[in-house]
Amino acid sequence: xxxxxxxxxxxxxxxxxxxxxxxxxxxxxxxxxxxxxxxxxxxxxxxxxxxxxxxxxxxxxxxxxxxxxxxxxxxxxxxxxxxxxxxxxxxxxxxxxxxxxxxxxxxxxxxxxxxxxxxxxxxxxxxxxxxxxxxxxxxxxxxxxxxxxxxxxxxxxxxxxxxxxxxxxxxxxxxxxxxxxxxxxxxxxxxxxxxxxxxxxxxxxxxxxxxxxxxxxxxxxxxxxxxxxxxxxxxxxxxxxxxxxxxxxxxxxxxxxxxxxxxxxxxxxxxxxxxxxxxxxxxxxxxxxxxxxxxxxxxx
Numbered sequence: 590x591x592x593x594x595x596x597x598x599x600x601x602x603x604x605x606x607x608x609x610x611x612x613x614x615x616x617x618x619x620x621x622x623x624x625x626x627x628x629x630x631x632x633x634x635x636x637x638x639x640x641x642x643x644x645x646x647x648x649x650x651x652x653x654x655x656x657x658x659x660x661x662x663x664x665x666x667x668x669x670x671x672x673x674x675x676x677x678x679x680x681x682x683x684x685x686x687x688x689x690x691x692x693x694x695x696x697x698x699x700x701x702x703x704x705x706x707x708x709x710x711x712x713x714x715x716x717x718x719x720x721x722x723x724x725x726x727x728x729x730x731x732x733x734x735x736x737x738x739x740x741x742x743x744x745x746x747x748x749x750x751x752x753x754x755x756x757x758x759x760x761x762x763x764x765x766x767x768x769x770x771x772x773x774x775x776x777x778x779x780x781x782x783x784x785x786x787x788x789x790x791x792x793x794x795x796x797x798x799x800x801x802x803x804x805x806x807x808x809x810x811x812x813x814x815x816x817x818x819x820x821x822x823x824x825x826x827x828x829x830x831x832x833x834x835x836x837x838x839x840x841x842x843x844x845x846x847x848x849x850x851x852x853x854x855x856x857x858x859x860x861x862x863x864x865x866x867x868x869x870x871x872x873x874x875x876x877x878x879x880x881x882x883x884x885x886x887x888x889x
Contacts, residue, residue: 633787730865
């Protein structure tokens with residue numbers, strides 16, 4: 590298990606992989622905020638198409654024969670269910686609060702992952718607790734400011750926070766699954782499972798799956814190519830060689846990248862009062878990850 594949590598920095602092909610991944614996920618929030626496609630439809634179509642694109646590569650590997658592989662596929666499907674819940678919350682947050690604020694709050698995933706592991710019999714290193722406290726106090730500051738501004742923004746903050754919890758479950762299961770199957774197999778099963786789980790939400794919410802404008806279709810394609818294939822998939826692939834600590838730190842830079850794109854595309858700036866909270870949140874999460882690097886929590 591220790592080999593998986595090595596401290597190696599990215600090198601070779603992982604540098605462009607992670608750079609593309611960062612840009613890819615950084616475009617996610619602004620695209621979601623700009624698109625007029627209903628949230629459930631956006632999640633379903635994004636994951637269905639993304640999963641089908643990767644499926645041929647997964648099938649070519651034939652990773653469904655051993656008991657370990659079959660178990661991994663079941664875990665991957667469960668991961669997809671958590672990913673669907675994460676997307677429903679995160680996508681909803683992008684429509685309610687500012688992109689920078691929602692993305693920053695959702696970046697608490699590593700902390701929630703550690704809490705999950707604690708309840709699973711693991712432990713949280715004492716040296717990392719300070720970062721956790723700073724991060725959560727920052728969340729309280731951000732949500733307090735947004736609550737004073739509008740109930741809508743506050744609701745978006747809460748959705749982003751809940752999305753971070755579901756994202757942590759997805760991240761932990763993904764790390765577990767990729768010890769027994771390839772990234773292609775994991776991501777194809779995960780994305781398709783996510784699409785299947787989100788389909789009832791599409792139906793119950795009476796969200797349409799066609800008749801979109803050419804502009805919204807272009808945004809959907811950009812979301813699939815950027816956040817899905819260049820974002821999640823590239824980061825998952827790099828986890829086989831690069832320390833999860835390093836990957837987690839790189840993911841934090843999604844916040845300024847998303848804020849930049851949101852400003853360029855939407856003319857959107859986070860409320861001035863939330864900026865100290867966003868900075869504190871990023872600092873707290875980064876401190877938590879760095880201090881936990883020698884004792885990274887693991888899912889049993």
